[in-house]
Amino acid sequence: MKTYLEIKVPIKLDDPWFEELRSHFAGIPVRWQKDFYHITMVFINDTPKGVDMRPLLEKHLVTAQAPVITFDQLDAFSINSGRYIIHLSTSHVPEDFLALTESISADMKAVGCVIHSDFMLHVTLGRIRSFDIKLSDIKAVIGAVSSPSFTLTLKDVDYKEFRGRTIYETQLKD
Secondary structure, three states: OOEEEEEEOOOOOOOHHHHHHHHHOOOOOEEEOOOOOEEEEEEEOEOOOOOOOHHHHHHHHOOOEOOEEEEOEEEEEEEEOOEEEEEEEOOOOOHHHHHHHHHHHHHHHHOOOEOOOOOOOOEEEEEEEOOOOOHHHHHHHHHOOOOOOEEEEOOEEEEEEOOOOEEEEEEOEO
């Protein structure tokens, strides 16, 4: 079963910087993310049957401090040929948050979870599925947008089935 651990990012579709970004992409077929923004801390391609992940997550999350992240970058990357992710990110990933993510991932691997991708802090804003546009073109459009700069404390963490139900949820300490 595919599962993932996410930390929610409280941004809104009508934030002025997001409206500006979308306006620059007028005429380009972007499927914009709406009202559900998060950072995937760990994506598990295969979670072993019968393993309760809640104690493992509690071990790390009950004492974890809520990360304070300054989001100051807009960018894009490709995930498959012809598919791109437009995202929000940071020029400085807090060391504590990175260490937390790596510890959880290591413990998940130790109990038999299959994880194929490394952590990359980003908040998906939109997806483009087109063979008619290049990554360099997308980055050029993003470059014309004023990058936002705002700081958020991220508290809400959910462990979920991929495209399914929430298995575990908690709030990190301020």
